[in-house]
Amino acid sequence: MEYILQILPSLLSGARMTLSIFFWTLLGALPLGLIVGLGLTSRFRPFKAVLRLYVWLMRGTPLLLQLIFVFYGLPMIGFTLERYPAALFAFILNYTAYFAEIFRGGLQSIDPGQYESAKVLRLTYWQTIRKIVTPQVVKIVLPSIGNEVINLVKDSSLVYVIGLGDLLRAGNVATSRDVTLVPLVLVGIIYLLMTAVLTFVLRKCEQHYSYWK
Template structure:
């Protein structure tokens, strides 16, 4: 009995001590599971401070379960970060680093807290610098398009205007139809038709050609009507006086009538060209990478609204410069009226 009991007692002690350790460990594990589950519930109900308080029950000195401690402190740090309490968030991450100086999660977290603690304008400027090269590339394409259309559309518009006022019916009818068509349908539709629609008829354009064609036709139609109005606003006596000294109709147009329209045409044409700067954004839909498309790409890649703000500023810069230039041209074109 004694022997039996003594033998048993040795083994039993060993067994029980093992069981006890397992039990203690299980108890602790169960305890942490409960804490994390409670914290999750608190977060689920939106009470972040409560969740932090619950998570703080996990202590570093309880046993050797370092995983639970690190997990709890990083969770606390993220919650404090979400609550914009950056100092507390850093402190929580530093608690982890005090025990485990190499913990990469805590190190990364500290870095992002530091970034967040920078003044907002510094972050904004850094983002600007990050996005600017790509946006400027797009802006160069936008300006290329605008300049091409500024060269093409007044010429096209002038032809259409002269055609419209022609007494030769087929020509004036054709020009009327052209204006009716391109002014009466959305520019976006015209671009789609040229880039996506015409290939089915066997006509394929590169994106740039399609963009120039679409914008050029559309703006020629608009400018055509503006220029026609300008020509017809010139007093009839001017044409008669020109004819009376022996000028032909075309000489009179070139030398007398059209030069007098410049000043009158500057405000409406300036308006059209400012609209044009913004309308070039539409060609981003036909695989052209210009300012709008670049901004959109940046925005989608980083989900950072700074790209859009920066693009808006570049557009504003362009329109401001154009407004200024057109005011100057208008003054110069009308110099004979003042003195």
Template sequence: MQGALMTLQIFCWTIIGSLILGAILALGLVSRFGFLKKIISGYVWLMRGTPLLLQLIFVFYGLPTIHIIFPRYEAALFAFILNYAAYFAEIFRGGLQAVDQGQYEAGRVLQMSYWQITKSVVMPQVAKIVLPSLGNEVINLVKDSSLVYVIGLGDLLRAGNVAAARDVSLVPFILVGIIYLLLTAICTYFLRRVEKHYSYFR
């Protein structure tokens, strides 16, 4: 259960950090500033084009060679947030570009401010569009959190491995699998509730 707690901590902080960063990057991807779009596109290409495991190893073992040192937990969060923010940025970009420009024009005709249009008209539609893709990434994150095992963090998988080696039994791995299934089931349930909440947008 201590390992499961570590897994949940990494999951929660990664979701919070990567959603915020991904939304900011998505705005940059749809902006009119060409240079900014190229930089962000390069970042997204790099993060999506290399394995998360490699990024995790690079952050913890590679960055110290240039005197940038992270403790294990912070290194895991840093790598996970940077990686998932790239995926979320692309998802949000697709959602923003899927909203018809006429929505903005209609809002201006109604004398709404840009912030009001974005908050009350555009973002609910974007949320409806991107929720299935976001849900897939959230489920992947639950399982990807096991990668922190390679830098020595005591997550759920590491705890199961230690218990299996101690008891010379596969039962701990079965229990680990059951806990992961429960976590994904809980995430799936809440994601479906959120999708149902936004189902009035057709």
């Protein structure tokens, strides 16, 4: 117990970095994903083709490779980012693509008749999206979004590759220094606690939207 109390501050410091990456990625990727998802359903083919290429690149290459490219590759063309902004940039780009595909599927599941009804009611396109389509899409995509949110917590451990001190890196440092697996066990417990809280929140959100059944 004495050893656990000794290493716990460094682990909690790493957990703060993990939660920071998680929070800002979610804050940036969710609205961008909805916008890109709307773009993927547009009738303007050149724009749609560009977005499809972006989604294909982001989903078809590992997030770890994207992190390395953003931090180590972009400076070669004169675009340099510090470690933390580089990690956020890569994570937001990656998760925007995943969320966009989820939202695209949700948008395409809406009955076209609802758009026609909105026109009869003289609603603008954006009023239709905001007041009629989006509430239904949120309910449809919530389980899939929840899976990606849980994955984001675990994927945040990849930031070690560019030298950020996240939770897993803090555990690895303590394990290498003290030659014991106790820090990694604590890391696993902290990850489980974070995912448990998120799972609870997501279930509450699903229950909130269940009145549309």
